[in-house]
Amino acid sequence: MPETASSETAIQSPLSPELLAKMDAYWRAANYLSVGQIYLKDNAMLERPLTLDDVKPRLLGHWGTTPGLNFLYVHWNRVIRERGLNMIFVIGPGHGGPGIVANTYLEGSYSEIYPYIGQDRDGIKRLFRQFSWPYGIPSHVAPETPGSIHEGGELGYSLVHAYGAAFDNPDLIVACVVGDGESETGPLATSWHSNKFLNPATDGAVLPILHLNGYKIANPTVLARIPHAELENLMRGYGYEPFTLEGDDPAVMHQQAAAIFDTIFDRIAAIQKAAREDKSTGRPAWPMLILRTPKGWTGPKFVDGKPVEGTWRAHQVPLSELREKPEHLRQLDEWMHSYKPEELFDAKGRLRADLAEIAPKGRLRMGMNAHANGGLLLQPLVVPNFRDFAVKIAGRGQQDVESTRVLGALLHAVMQANMDQRNFRVFGPDETASNRLGDVITGTGKRWMAQTLPVDEELSPTGRVMEVLSEHLCQGWLEGYLLTGRHGFFNCYEAFIHIIDSMVNQHAKWLKTTREIPWRKPIASLNYLLSSLVWRQDHNGFSHQDPGFIDHLLNKKADVVRIYLPPDANTLLSVADHCLRSRNYINLIVAGKQLAPQWLPIDEAIAHCTTGLGVWQWASNDEGNPEVVVACCGDVPTLEALAAVTILRERNPDLRIRVVNVVDLMALQPQSEHPHGLPDEDYDRIFPPGVPTIFNFHGYPLCVHRLTYRRHNHHNLHVRGYKEEGTTTTPFDMCVLNNIDRFQLTLDVVRRVPRLAPKIGETQQWYSEQIQRHKLYVSENGDDLPEIKDWRWRER
Ligand SMILES: Cc1ncc(C[n+]2csc(CCOP(=O)(O)OP(=O)(O)O)c2C)c(N)n1
Numbered sequence: 001m002p003e004t005a006s007s008e009t010a011i012q013s014p015l016s017p018e019l020l021a022k023m024d025a026y027w028r029a030a031n032y033l034s035v036g037q038i039y040l041k042d043n044a045m046l047e048r049p050l051t052l053d054d055v056k057p058r059l060l061g062h063w064g065t066t067p068g069l070n071f072l073y074v075h076w077n078r079v080i081r082e083r084g085l086n087m088i089f090v091i092g093p094g095h096g097g098p099g100i101v102a103n104t105y106l107e108g109s110y111s112e113i114y115p116y117i118g119q120d121r122d123g124i125k126r127l128f129r130q131f132s133w134p135y136g137i138p139s140h141v142a143p144e145t146p147g148s149i150h151e152g153g154e155l156g157y158s159l160v161h162a163y164g165a166a167f168d169n170p171d172l173i174v175a176c177v178v179g180d181g182e183s184e185t186g187p188l189a190t191s192w193h194s195n196k197f198l199n200p201a202t203d204g205a206v207l208p209i210l211h212l213n214g215y216k217i218a219n220p221t222v223l224a225r226i227p228h229a230e231l232e233n234l235m236r237g238y239g240y241e242p243f244t245l246e247g248d249d250p251a252v253m254h255q256q257a258a259a260i261f262d263t264i265f266d267r268i269a270a271i272q273k274a275a276r277e278d279k280s281t282g283r284p285a286w287p288m289l290i291l292r293t294p295k296g297w298t299g300p301k302f303v304d305g306k307p308v309e310g311t312w313r314a315h316q317v318p319l320s321e322l323r324e325k326p327e328h329l330r331q332l333d334e335w336m337h338s339y340k341p342e343e344l345f346d347a348k349g350r351l352r353a354d355l356a357e358i359a360p361k362g363r364l365r366m367g368m369n370a371h372a373n374g375g376l377l378l379q380p381l382v383v384p385n386f387r388d389f390a391v392k393i394a395g396r397g398q399q400d401v402e403s404t405r406v407l408g409a410l411l412h413a414v415m416q417a418n419m420d421q422r423n424f425r426v427f428g429p430d431e432t433a434s435n436r437l438g439d440v441i442t443g444t445g446k447r448w449m450a451q452t453l454p455v456d457e458e459l460s461p462t463g464r465v466m467e468v469l470s471e472h473l474c475q476g477w478l479e480g481y482l483l484t485g486r487h488g489f490f491n492c493y494e495a496f497i498h499i500i501d502s503m504v505n506q507h508a509k510w511l512k513t514t515r516e517i518p519w520r521k522p523i524a525s526l527n528y529l530l531s532s533l534v535w536r537q538d539h540n541g542f543s544h545q546d547p548g549f550i551d552h553l554l555n556k557k558a559d560v561v562r563i564y565l566p567p568d569a570n571t572l573l574s575v576a577d578h579c580l581r582s583r584n585y586i587n588l589i590v591a592g593k594q595l596a597p598q599w600l601p602i603d604e605a606i607a608h609c610t611t612g613l614g615v616w617q618w619a620s621n622d623e624g625n626p627e628v629v630v631a632c633c634g635d636v637p638t639l640e641a642l643a644a645v646t647i648l649r650e651r652n653p654d655l656r657i658r659v660v661n662v663v664d665l666m667a668l669q670p671q672s673e674h675p676h677g678l679p680d681e682d683y684d685r686i687f688p689p690g691v692p693t694i695f696n697f698h699g700y701p702l703c704v705h706r707l708t709y710r711r712h713n714h715h716n717l718h719v720r721g722y723k724e725e726g727t728t729t730t731p732f733d734m735c736v737l738n739n740i741d742r743f744q745l746t747l748d749v750v751r752r753v754p755r756l757a758p759k760i761g762e763t764q765q766w767y768s769e770q771i772q773r774h775k776l777y778v779s780e781n782g783d784d785l786p787e788i789k790d791w792r793w794r795e796r
Pocket residue numbers: 064065093095153154155156178179180181182183185211213214215216217221295315
């Protein structure tokens with residue numbers, strides 16, 4: 001294996017002089033259009049001397065990374081055309097948006113999607129003007145950009161998205177640019193390991209390109225300042241075969257790039273052939289490229305006497321004081337003329353035909369690749385009838401079941417039913433079995449391309465469950481998988497899903513924006529199951545107790561986010577079925593994995609989930625006229641609420657109690673705020689004005705207040721929930737510590753119902769005794785009181 005291909009190929013010249021000239025001209029055209037987007041609102045073809053009137057009032061965008069991206073794009077175009085490759089790009093330094101917009105414009109995709117940006121002088125003027133302009137297009141490779149599945153605004157997720165796109169897409173090649181600054185982020189650092197999960201026989205290829213332009217915004221990058229051999233060894237250590245391309249002389253660089261890309265794509269083809277035709281197994285060393293070029297290549301070398309090209313100063317807008325310094329305007333004029341636009345565009349402002357012909361055609365153009373508009377390729381998921389997996393309810397609350405285990409059986413069936421389509425995967429950070437979803441692994445296995453030992457179970461190069469101890473990888477792979485038109489399911493411990501808070505933000509933004517872009521077709525929803533919940537961390541304690549992901553998602557747009565807390569297995573089945581079939585949402589399902597009582601027969605469960613919240617008549621005795629509403633949301637809070645109801649019945653037999661359970665958290669919001677919101681009239685029927693509600697909630701209490709603050713009777717809504725009290729203790733003690741326990745709820749009701757005021761004193765006394773008894777017992781016995789552990793719901 002060569003040390004680097006640059007030494008091997010330096011003497012090769014695969015490009016004919018004509019093609020070399022055309023590719024260089026094409027690159028110049030892309031650079032010209034990129035600079036134009038950043039600076040100009042008029043005089044797009046420089047037909048008259050540049051004046052300040054031609055320049056945008058606010059200069060916004062990023063030049064530094066852009067010429068490198070443009071260089072890559074023209075070279076990708078050549079290999080796509082010559083080899084008929086099915087290829088998409090993922091741009092880590094997505095702030096190089098002008099470059100990708102320029103290239104999709106040059107290849108014609110842009111004008112086909114946005115006809116008002118035509119292939120003429122006016123079109124170019126509009127192309128320039130719209131960039132970073134109010135109500136125009138964003139500065140990054142955004143959802144608006146043809147061919148993109150990745151914004152690249154928040155750095156770190158390029159490579160993981162690329163791999164997600166490549167899984168189960170054997171004909172697809174994903175060229176992924178990783179910024180050298182981006183490569184310092186945690187998610188990117190772990191993403192290199194994705195190659196231990198990519199099967200060359202059944203998946204596509206990812207070509208990582210480390211864009212080593214040496215700098216970030218204001219600093220050098222780590223990887224640019226270690227010896228080159230150390231960097232190559234790092235890449236070898238990650239299991240890649242590194243190639244290096246370094247230089248700044250365009251003519252030399254074009255030849256070398258062409259030679260290296262030929263070698264690299266030959267390697268990819270050979271790896272795939274070996275795996276697919278020769279049936280060789282094992283983990284190949286996939287090629288990757290280290291591209292070492294100056295930041296801001298071909299831009300101003302010096303500005304105000306300071307070096308710019310090849311430094312961090314080239315990151316954003318190198319000439320930014322056009323109004324204050326005439327010299328800057330002159331330099332801009334010189335810079336733009338240096339690309340010789342008159343050689344690139346004809347009199348009408350159209351890219352010259354002999355240059356246009358070197359771009360791929362039709363669907364092979366990266367801006368038109370359907371994989372980057374996954375909804376176009378989306379096949380509906382086959383979901384077997386979930387009723388077949390229902391728990392038979394022999395008396396409410398009389399049998400204990402692990403709800404997520406029941407879901408695991410459904411997911412297994414979903415996996416089997418979609419085996420031929422190969423478009424469904426389950427992702428999890430080493431917790432799929434722990435979350436009781438182990439059934440889904442049976443018969444499909446877990447994907448693993450690294451070494452296996454006899455002790456291993458269910459690891460397989462063809463496995464369809466993806467397990468790796470990186471929430472970032474699970475999230476990013478799933479996003480890439482969904483964005484390219486497939487389906488998936490992410491299971492995670494509740495407390496640790498926060499690790500990807502920021503990634504889900506970005507996905508939510510993507511979904512929100514694509515809803516407003518007609519050509520982007522809906523994709524499958526991103527489905528989360530959070531289990532191993534705050535209330536049942538028997539092994540782990542405080543570090544594992546955090547229900548705050550709910551609060552995090554509540555900040556997102558109402559038309560993107562759905563949050564469900566099914567109280568038992570049958571409601572979980574119904575919710576999961578709905579989520580798996582849905583489009584363009586982020587669905588959060590919060591459900592426990594521990595043995596827990598089961599409440600609703602399947603038909604009731606479906607009806608309950610359909611309305612999202614409702615009165616449990618079988619647990620109520622309000623006869624349409626309650627004195628108190630005991631509401632609950634989440635499996636453990638529901639159990640405690642029902643236990644409180646049985647205590648209240650004994651202590652106050654004539655008290656009219658209504659029990660309300662909430663599955664769909666968003667139903668609490670007014671309809672004006674969320675499409676799932678219950679109409680005010682219905683809400684008032686369930687929570688009658690003037691009647692106190694004691695609400696027992698799975699997560700932080702503020703959440704419920706936030707959702708209901710516009711509702712009537714909000715002042716009479718009293719919420720119990722997690723208040724950051726945790727440790728390794730008994731399940732019931734966790735409830736006690738956070739005051740969501742049955743004794744507390746009983747006392748709350750007595751305190752809030754005016755008719756029971758005379759009983760407050762004695763109930764307070766009773767409450768203290770119960771808590772004392774409980775504390776003593778758990779301290780001495782290390783377990784909950786038998787009457788608590790063995791408690792069962794009793795019909796009236
Ligand atoms: C996670 C994250 N942190 C910080 C930033 C702010 N930021 C934008 S660009 C940039 C430097 C990126 O450097 P590099 O990846 O090398 O890209 P390039 O040099 O190609 O512009 C930074 C720090 C960001 N976009 N995302």
